[in-house]
Amino acid sequence: MEQHLIYSFFLIFAGAAVLASIALYTRQPLLVAYIALGAAFGPYGFAWVSDIKLLDEISHIGIIFLLFLLGLDMQPSHLLHMLRKATLVAVLSSIAFAAMGYAVGVGFGFTQTESLIIGLAMMFSSTIVGIKLLPTTVLHHKHTGELVVGLLLLQDVIAIIVLLGMYSGDTSAASSGGWQYLKTLLALPLMSGFAYLFVRFVLLKLIQKFDRFHEYIFLVAIGWCLGMAEGAQFLGLSAEMGAFAAGVVLATSPISQYIATSLKPLRDFFLILFFFSIGASFNLGLISKILLPSLVMAALVLTLKPVIFRGLLTRISEDAKMGWEIGFRLGQVSEFSLLIAYLATDLNMIGIEASHVIQATAILTFLLSSYIVAFNFQCPIAIPDHLRRD
Template sequence: MQDHLLFHIVLLLVIAVVVVSISRRMHFPPILGYIFVGMIVGPYGFGWIQKEENISLLAEFGIVFLLFAIGLEFSMSQMLSMRRQVFGLGSLQVLATALLIFFLGWLAGLDNNTGIVIAGAFALSSTAIVIKQLTEQSEIHSRHGRSILGILIFQDIMAIPLLILIPTLAMNNGNDSALALSMAIAFLKGVAAVVVMHLLGRYLLRPLFHEVASSKSQELFTLTVLTVALSAAALTEEMGLSMTLGAFLAGMMLSETEYRHQIESDIRPFQDILLGLFFVTVGMLISIDLIIQHFWIILALTVVIFAVKGVVIYWSARLFQKEPGVAARISLSLAQVGEFGLVLMTLAFTYDLLPEEEGNILLTAAVLTMVIAPFMVKFNGKIAKILHRTSYRDNTENEETIKSHNPHLSNHVILCGFGRVGQTVGRFLHNANENFIALDMDILRVNEARAAGENVFYGDSSKQTILQSSAIDKAKIVMITFSDYHGALKVLKTIRHLNSEIPVLVRSLDDKHVNELIAAGANEVIPDTFESSIMLSSHLLLLIGKSPRQVLKQTRDIRRDRYRLLESFYPGEDDTSSLQEHQLMKGVIHSVALGEEAYAIGKRLGDIPLASFEVQVDAIKRGHVRGENPSEETRLRQEDHVILSGLPEAIDEAERYLLTGRMPKKLQESEAAEAS
């Protein structure tokens, strides 16, 4: 009975439910729970499952679906917007870490194949643990959070060629020329796979999913998703490449379609469960006897992994001009070995590229770094402040900037967050002649908004000193406009510590955490629904004391104008994260600064053919004065800021014309045709 597959699966599920439930209650990552389940049931534990091969195929499907889901998240626009972090800092970290670990392995007497496997595996960090922990701590959009995200994206990309490398090494053991030839062939096969998947995605997948979606059958849609993911995996495996490469490419092709979010939600249950089985198989490889027997060696290896990766990542970040404190937080968060490192090592065991005893010692040390990782990520800020106290003095500079620009601030509104919802609320307040100050952690968005004359400042609204600089003791009300639950709790805690009476409005994605937010001090929690931005702004104006008739008039005006007021936004770094967002976005707002050599200086607005660019002039900022809806007789001066709204491509062309006088070819041809 012990060799029966169904018995093994049922046994694993029962134990997994118990252990993972306990892990969640103790705030441990579920990954660690699954690994512990494997240790319990495996041959080195109670021996209830003697051969992990019985579930290894299902576990491999977990990795396939993980890569498929990562492919769905893979966005070329996101990559381009973060290219310095991804391809610069990420590539430097992976290459430097791998080379140093390979050198240390060579000094320790490891053969080349083993050294390559360990170097590749240990260079990667845990995307699952780090992103989850940073998100819960509301640090994903911080300075170190964006750098960490960029590095993890590059690591996920590098996992693909490393997965191809393992079987190639096994087939050409000890033959360098044959290895080079095999790698070249594998590279060409990989290029061919990319081309094939691109063609299939362009000419087959989109019409296929359109047809399936039109049937309105959830069962058929899910079945199609599974078929596409597994078919792509089978295709690349038949080409002699990794199954995971095909799954990644299929996900990337489907990320270009409008069905991406539905596909992601359908694949998530399969991915999570089967990926859990993979970590169970990892746990089955860990021997308690081995840990006891080689305890000091494993402990020393764990310390070495943290030290080597931490030092390399720290100095890589410093080379990219990150402040010492920020570099320390990045290195502390990424110093562990990740799930893809475990994938590489288990694959290397399959191809006999790792000696059993030495490999298990290294694997155990890698798993131990993952056990410690959540705590290092959680306390990265406190540790970094101990190591680099001077690196955090910039908060004082932010506070002084806010105070100096708002010396008489009182009876105002504080907006925590100036994303799309925050900007919408700001426009309502502006139209109602209400003073407000906005705090945001996206430096690009802050710079754009401040250049356009908005009262927006860079600052973390969960910090007491930042809120005090914003005169929270004299404010009418505070609104938390971002939807991050954990971040909102932090801000609420700080607000209530400083001012127990001030009304606080909070935005929430849904009603799941309404009770917790109210218990934390929120007066009103507005879940996102249809027209959520309008609803939030209406509630805010009513609480300030505006008449219901005035609020209703603004709402009706916006609806009557077909929401034109809400269409354009100041873009931030996180607004280019997906093609889907670009398709939904009607336009952006951008401030064009006229330098001393700008073409438009001295010209009337009416003489500049901006309408032909399909952009609109919202305002002219001159010094500290912002003039809304300027007339065509307005003559532009040096150092004016022309605030334009429209599609990003149109604004780029209009800005080029204002600065240089060069007209795009298509507009020149259009004017020539009209003249003739």
């Protein structure tokens, strides 16, 4: 297993380095290189990397670190204000996107259940793509970044409710469905309260006492992030929400920016694995069967999400230009959509073709949305030099 994992890592990172070089020379977003590499090297391509489940589990750590670093840049008072303001936008937009996905599913002859699952998968925007394309030195301390983060967090809450509903639809889990909902309802305030008290009375005191040992701070930050992520999952929330909360309660500390700088390379390592696993998990043999509905769905997502977000944001007194930018930054479907597809397939709620329509739509919108943002807005991978901001 050790040799297999090392060999897999060699292929992934050596191949990613080659394709990333080509992407930069041809001025393409790096996400394209990582996903294309996964499709080529994965079990449905050359099959050089076959243990995708293991890599997918490892790559999930990248999402956790991404949310932790985001939390380190968010002041709690600003975050609470933005969440209150964005709630109506998140709920109404989710309903509109679900209706769009359901209508396309029915139009292409999928069953009612499959169309419903497809609709649910279209409700969410990608936390990874949305946040990775935010320049941390520019937008995290501005109104646009706060709105993007607020909407994504509210969508995460809706996604958790959807996933719990799917789990409770499974006969083996139905008996505990009520308890799961109650536990989730109480979990967020309990987790937030615990995080605040632990950081104030334990973690910061330890960091202040041993702040000259940089290795210790690095170790404590990773342990705190992953510990909160695991605790959130135990309480019925997502690991991402736990990691974000872990970052937010540290955001007011002077040490937060040092931790953020230290963990960025680790985050990027795991995110490369995440995008590779997306490409590798897709069955290329089904393209002919799911190409048309996937293209239609992707086109509607890329077209309607910016329009709907812009319309709703202007109704809560946001500037139209900002509404368009936020809409385009959130103009894709989510990694939660992939999770819904995988879970629904495992529970026999949908067939393999419906699952791959969701997966193909996610991949297409990840790629095309990245292009749109990279050519038109400030981001770390912007194609025009004057828009590139880290």
